[in-house]
Amino acid sequence: MPVDMRTYLGHVELVNPITTAAGCAASGAELAQFFDLGRIGALTTRSITMAPRAGRPTPRMAETPSGMLNAVGLQGPGVDAFLERELPWLAQRSVRTVVSIGGGTVAEYTALARRLTDAPGVTAVEVNLSCPNIEDRGRVFARDGAASAEVIASVRSVMRYDVPVVAKLSPDVPDIVSVARACVDGGADALSMINNPLGMSIDTETMRPALAAVTGGLSGPAVRPLAVRCVWQVHAALPSVPIIGMGGVLTGRDAFELILAGACVVAVGTALFHDPYACMRILRELEELLAARGFNRLADAVGLAHRPPGASTRHRTDLEESSL
Numbered sequence: 001m002p003v004d005m006r007t008y009l010g011h012v013e014l015v016n017p018i019t020t021a022a023g024c025a026a027s028g029a030e031l032a033q034f035f036d037l038g039r040i041g042a043l044t045t046r047s048i049t050m051a052p053r054a055g056r057p058t059p060r061m062a063e064t065p066s067g068m069l070n071a072v073g074l075q076g077p078g079v080d081a082f083l084e085r086e087l088p089w090l091a092q093r094s095v096r097t098v099v100s101i102g103g104g105t106v107a108e109y110t111a112l113a114r115r116l117t118d119a120p121g122v123t124a125v126e127v128n129l130s131c132p133n134i135e136d137r138g139r140v141f142a143r144d145g146a147a148s149a150e151v152i153a154s155v156r157s158v159m160r161y162d163v164p165v166v167a168k169l170s171p172d173v174p175d176i177v178s179v180a181r182a183c184v185d186g187g188a189d190a191l192s193m194i195n196n197p198l199g200m201s202i203d204t205e206t207m208r209p210a211l212a213a214v215t216g217g218l219s220g221p222a223v224r225p226l227a228v229r230c231v232w233q234v235h236a237a238l239p240s241v242p243i244i245g246m247g248g249v250l251t252g253r254d255a256f257e258l259i260l261a262g263a264c265v266v267a268v269g270t271a272l273f274h275d276p277y278a279c280m281r282i283l284r285e286l287e288e289l290l291a292a293r294g295f296n297r298l299a300d301a302v303g304l305a306h307r308p309p310g311a312s313t314r315h316r317t318d319l320e321e322s323s324l
């Protein structure tokens, strides 16, 4: 019997738990030549900004032993072009679209949300909180629970009630649970984690930093244990809040690990750079793995690792009740 792979982001049903990670598939058009985007749970766009952005100077990418460093700096055409061209292209193809937004002030995030609120084809909005707050000496929003909550509350207040608002968290904080809780208290319907932790590498030939921006975001298998830890801690504290888990997912097994930790949706990022079919492959591998372990429904595996060894599976509704 096929496994029921449906999952929920707030009240929104997704046909399966696989999405792209923000910034790793632009707005989907490039991936569409490899597979039908409607076959994955959702497509998450790069972070959309108010104005077009050229991004940071090159070099912006550097290889690391088990992942990569990037300092792309939210390159993109800005919200006008997104609404004119990219979102209608996705909507025509009935692609469930999670629109990521990035800003430098609370007002900018709010203005973006206002532009998106009546746009057809927005399945959810993911708020990229790993942006420098220009009103607070460039301190990244995600490092401060109060600043994150302020952004989320403002976005939630202008966003259509039936569009879930997802807060995307950074692992570069001493206590991710307190930031997660602040975002949920601010009105986040779901959380996603992890954005890239900050890293750096030095080219030993030139004897200078490998990236023009000096530091950059680390991604790929190197960060997976960090992602598993963050999802685990947040799910333990807030078991009824849907989590989009991401960080170094290359295989169905990796996706399963994040699901066992508490994610109900899994995003694929860096893997797409060397395998454009990664989402479909990971979905197939995950389904096979669930079937081989006797699961009838994906939902029964969400957060299962939190149960004592030998305990039977339980349903998501049980998880929700346990948080009351």
Ligand SMILES: Cc1cc2nc3c(=O)[nH]c(=O)nc-3n(C[C@H](O)[C@H](O)[C@H](O)COP(=O)(O)O)c2cc1C
Residues within 6 Å of the ligand: 021, 022, 023, 024, 046, 047, 070, 072, 074, 100, 128, 168, 194, 195, 196, 217, 218, 219, 220, 221, 223, 246, 247, 248, 249, 267, 268, 269, 270, 271
């Ligand atoms: C090249 C690149 C660009 C990214 N751009 C964004 C972005 O625009 N917005 C965002 O929230 N995260 C961005 N991310 C972070 C990813 O969405 C994801 O959180 C992170 O890379 C961990 O997943 P992975 O190891 O599967 O790549 C980017 C990551 C990479 C590698």
